[in-house]
Amino acid sequence: MTSNTMPATQYKDPKKYLWLLSVIAPFAAPLGPIMYLYTGHTQWLWVFLAFFYLGLPVLDFVFGEDKQNPPEQAVPELENTTYYRVITYLLVPIITFGFLFNVVFLATHDLHWLHWLAVAITTGSLLGFGLNLGHEMGHKKRKLDKALALFTLSLGGYGHFSIEHNRGHHRDVATPEDPATSRMGEHIYEFMLREIPGAFKRAWRLESERLERTGKSRWNAGNEMLQAGAMTLVMYTALLALFGWPMVPVLAVVAFWGAFQLTSANYIEHYGLMRQKLPNGEYERCAPHHSWNSNHLVSNLVVFQLQRHSDHHANPARSYQSLRDFPELPSLPSGYFGMFLIAYVPPLWFAIMNPRLLEVAGKNVQKINIHPRKRARVIQRYSLAV
Numbered sequence: 001m002t003s004n005t006m007p008a009t010q011y012k013d014p015k016k017y018l019w020l021l022s023v024i025a026p027f028a029a030p031l032g033p034i035m036y037l038y039t040g041h042t043q044w045l046w047v048f049l050a051f052f053y054l055g056l057p058v059l060d061f062v063f064g065e066d067k068q069n070p071p072e073q074a075v076p077e078l079e080n081t082t083y084y085r086v087i088t089y090l091l092v093p094i095i096t097f098g099f100l101f102n103v104v105f106l107a108t109h110d111l112h113w114l115h116w117l118a119v120a121i122t123t124g125s126l127l128g129f130g131l132n133l134g135h136e137m138g139h140k141k142r143k144l145d146k147a148l149a150l151f152t153l154s155l156g157g158y159g160h161f162s163i164e165h166n167r168g169h170h171r172d173v174a175t176p177e178d179p180a181t182s183r184m185g186e187h188i189y190e191f192m193l194r195e196i197p198g199a200f201k202r203a204w205r206l207e208s209e210r211l212e213r214t215g216k217s218r219w220n221a222g223n224e225m226l227q228a229g230a231m232t233l234v235m236y237t238a239l240l241a242l243f244g245w246p247m248v249p250v251l252a253v254v255a256f257w258g259a260f261q262l263t264s265a266n267y268i269e270h271y272g273l274m275r276q277k278l279p280n281g282e283y284e285r286c287a288p289h290h291s292w293n294s295n296h297l298v299s300n301l302v303v304f305q306l307q308r309h310s311d312h313h314a315n316p317a318r319s320y321q322s323l324r325d326f327p328e329l330p331s332l333p334s335g336y337f338g339m340f341l342i343a344y345v346p347p348l349w350f351a352i353m354n355p356r357l358l359e360v361a362g363k364n365v366q367k368i369n370i371h372p373r374k375r376a377r378v379i380q381r382y383s384l385a386v
Contacts, residue, residue: 011074013321014068015301015321016083018301019084019304019320019321022087022301022304023087023090025302026091026094026095026098027098028047028052029048029098029102029122029125030097030098030101031044031048032044032045032046032048032122042112045111045115045118045119045122046118048122048125049118049125053341056302056338057334057341059298059299060298060299060334063296063297064296065297066297066300067295067325068325069324069325070324075318078322079318079319079321079322081321084319084321085145085319088133088145088148088304091133092133092151092152095127095129095133095152096152098123098126099123099126099155102119102122102123102254103247103250103251103254104239106123106250106254107246108243108246120250120253123257124156124253124256124257124258124261125258127255127258127261128257128264129303130153131152131153131158131161131258132303132304132306134149135149135162135165135306136306136319137152138161138162138165139316139317146162150162153228154228154231154235155235156255156258157232157236157259158228158262159224159225159227159228159229159232160204160207160224160225161199161203161262163203163224163225164202166316168206169181169266170313173270173291173313174270174273174286174290175274178270179195179198179199180199180266180270181266181273181369182266182267183271183272183369183370183372184271184354184357184370184371184374184378185370185374186374188264188267188343188344191263191266191267195266196263203225204225207224207225208223211223236251261340264340264344265336267343268292268332268336268339268343269309270290270291270292270369271292272353272354272361273289273291273330273357273360273361273368274290274361274366275290276366286313288310288326288329289328290310290313291314291330292310292330292331292332293308293326293331293332294308294331294332294334294335294336294339295331296335299336299338305323306336307336308323311325330357330360333352354382358382358384363384363385364385365384368384
């Protein structure tokens with residue numbers, strides 16, 4: 001228990017109903033096109049991007065951080081309260097509706113390319129919320145949670161995520177072996193070219209190994225990657241059959257941007273952090289200080305507290321409502337949406353995050369995961385002792 005833990009006596013979650021923002025906020029994605037159809041004003045097509053990438057960072061700045069933790073005695077009740085699980089279920093139809101409505105809107109309306117791109121990025125960002133939802137439910141043991149996670153991930157053609165994340169990323173995080181951990185000196189566009197194919201290949205290998213251990217072929221119907229791929233194929237084929245070739249660029253751009261949202265999150269979550277190798281050749285256990293954390297209140301309320309990523313990686317079974325802050329964690333200066341914008345401008349990202357990383361690592365090169373091709377340059381620039 002930390003000094004930020006609230007008393008256990010008759011504990012009531014002060015954010016219990018605020019978690020509904022994680023369900024309500026993503027509805028801004030289809031709201032823009034709906035209001036455009038109603039009013040004819042193209043400004044509505046930008047409402048999602050304006051709110052999440054401009055409004056949320058401002059709100060995070062205004063409302064600041066929330067470092068309060070639920071008391072450990074209250075965690076079992078929090079984990080077993082159906083309300084928190086139902087909230088995640090409610091988001092599934094909202095994301096599904098928003099995705100289908102927006103891609104059909106894009107394929108059937110003649111928009112200026114800039115407005116078209118705004119809606120496509122909005123819809124891809126909505127798939128990013130789906131990936132976050134799949135992340136939350138994919139860690140659960142209930143069959144319903146896992147099935148809904150697989151379906152939600154299949155909307156963007158990213159059904160391999162749960163396999164790669166749970167069995168690969170959580171094992172290799174904050175090591176050079178992890179394609180989903182960014183390295184110091186590696187900008188997000190370099191990282192994307194390593195992370196997206198690397199994650200897919202690792203997921204396929206892990207799922208193949210799982211099936212082979214049970215004496216089954218990797219092409220068996222029990223292969224979760226094939227199941228998700230089949231769902232994506234059926235859905236996308238139906239959309240193409242119904243709406244024709246205009247749907248091709250729509251699905252391509254939307255699916256890419258959805259994947260890039262996961263890449264963006266992975267990029268900022270472990271940038272440059274490094275677990276130490278033990279004498280037996282294995283890496284030390286993942287601890288809270290191997291992830292960048294953010295306690296920014298407003299953005300945490302709309303992403304199921306994903307930004308308390310330090311506790312999630314140290315304790316992956318914990319649900320969003322139970323995640324904790326810890327003292328002296330590597331901390332991001334803004335919530336994820338603000339950090340995404342910073343990451344998209346690499347010189348700005350390096351200027352802000354490299355000094356923070358060096359401070360966290362005590363300028364100890366052994367505690368920094370450095371881009372191999374840029375290692376000498378980084379060591380020289382920051383006067384690091386080898």
